[in-house]
Amino acid sequence: xxxxxxxxxxxxxxxxxxxxxxxxxxxxxxxxxxxxxxxxxxxxxxxxxxxxxxxxxxxxxxxxxxxxxxxxxxxxxxxxxxxxxxxxxxxxxxxxxxxxxxxxxxxxxxxxxxxxxxxxxxxxxxxxxxxxxxxxxxxxxxxxxxxxxxxxxxxxxxxxxxxxxxxxxxxxxxxxxxxxxxxxxxxxxxxxxxxxxxxxxxxxxxxxxxxxxxxxxxxxxxxxxxxx
Amino acid sequence: xxxxxxxxxxxxxxxxxxxxxxxxxxxxxxxxxxxxxxxxxxxxxxxxxxxxxxxxxxxxxxxxxxxxxxxxxxxxxxxxxxxxxxxxxxxxxxxxxxxxxxxxxxxxxxxxxxxxxxxxxx
Numbered sequence: 001x002x003x004x005x006x007x008x009x010x011x012x013x014x015x016x017x018x019x020x021x022x023x024x025x026x027x028x029x030x031x032x033x034x035x036x037x038x039x040x041x042x043x044x045x046x047x048x049x050x051x052x053x054x055x056x057x058x059x060x061x062x063x064x065x066x067x068x069x070x071x072x073x074x075x076x077x078x079x080x081x082x083x084x085x086x087x088x089x090x091x092x093x094x095x096x097x098x099x100x101x102x103x104x105x106x107x108x109x110x111x112x113x114x115x116x117x118x119x120x121x122x123x124x125x126x127x128x129x130x131x132x133x134x135x136x137x138x139x140x141x142x143x144x145x146x147x148x149x150x151x152x153x154x155x156x157x158x159x160x161x162x163x164x165x166x167x168x169x170x171x172x173x174x175x176x177x178x179x180x181x182x183x184x185x186x187x188x189x190x191x192x193x194x195x196x197x198x199x200x201x202x203x204x205x206x207x208x209x210x211x212x213x214x215x216x217x218x219x220x221x222x223x224x225x226x227x228x
Numbered sequence: 229x230x231x232x233x234x235x236x237x238x239x240x241x242x243x244x245x246x247x248x249x250x251x252x253x254x255x256x257x258x259x260x261x262x263x264x265x266x267x268x269x270x271x272x273x274x275x276x277x278x279x280x281x282x283x284x285x286x287x288x289x290x291x292x293x294x295x296x297x298x299x300x301x302x303x304x305x306x307x308x309x310x311x312x313x314x315x316x317x318x319x320x321x322x323x324x325x326x327x328x329x330x331x332x333x334x335x336x337x338x339x340x341x342x343x344x345x346x347x348x349x350x
Binding site (some may be wrong): 012016017019020037038039041042045046049056059060063064066067069070071072073074075076077078079080081082083085091093094095097098099101102105106109110113114117119120123127130131133134135136139140143147149150152153154156157158159160161162163165169172173175177179180181183184185187188189191192194195198205209211212213216217220 | 235238239241242245254255256257258259260262263264265266267270271277280281283284287288290291292293294295296297298299300301302303304305308309312314315316317318319320321322323324325326327328329330331332334335336338339341342
């Protein structure tokens with residue numbers, strides 16, 4: 001019964017939009033970092049699916065249409081970068097080299113932490129690209145013998161963590177320069193972090209968008225030297 | 229500009245991005261290629277800022293929405309995740325703030341270095 005009712009793509013579309021709307025309102029009402037709208041909305045959708053035993057395939061019929069728009073949403077980040085081009089030009093090398101350091105540190109840390117846990121090589125290879133956007137991360141994991149499923153999950157968790165805690169990180173590390181803040185958000189938490197950086201300010205958003213691209217490219221090159 | 233035209237332009241750029249991604253000998257996601265492509269078009273004047281303004285605002289303002297299906301999709305991996313849950317979570321969560329800090333410190337240091345050099349040129 002529930003299977004037939006939810007097999008239309010309008011189920012996935014409707015439930016995602018509804019949960020997103022509620023989560024955004026909830027975030028505005030509470031103002032709490034932990035109530036990150038991506039996390040809250042996803043948990044709402046997951047809750048509904050588990051409660052009514054709705055198969056993931058049924059959700060994905062509509063969900064995949066929303067997911068499809070991620071590519072155009074990433075592409076139009078170019079407009080933000082374009083609008084901040086004067087500032088980018090001024091800080092070009094610090095931004096690009098900073099992304100290089102961020103990507104390198106991310107991969108080194110994954111390697112060190114995996115050693116500490118005596119994790120299997122497959123886990124290490126899956127987690128190495130965790131700080132870059134899903135599409136790059138998954139293709140890196142695939143070519144290095146990681147499990148794309150683990151990579152995708154880690155990328156999402158990392159992104160939500162970055163988006164949720166970005167304002168806290170800025171306080172803890174005394175970051176006041178919007179250029180520095182934006183690059184750091186993009187380098188540690190890719191596109192999900194960038195969506196938060198855009199909320200913090202247009203300059204942070206533009207710098208985070210650049211870091212998202214530059215770190216993605218650098219990580220795919222560095223991955224060749226790091227895989228176990 | 230007309231939203232239909234705006235979306236059409238953005239979708240065409242994304243399509244070109246997919247084509248280029250398929251041709252490249254290394255893996256770079258189509259969305260990142262589309263971003264670079266659009267940036268080149270904006271810088272060269274091929275696409276004007278106002279030509280894609282409406283679409284861009286709509287997409288960027290709601291960016292978080294487009295991640296929800298991916299997060300929900302992790303449900304599928306729960307079985308694989310359970311096997312190595314602790315190392316998986318610790319490695320994923322602990323490294324993020326450290327990468328943030330490393331990036332902050334390096335960008336700051338590099339800004340000082342590069343701007344000191346600029347100043348000495350003046």
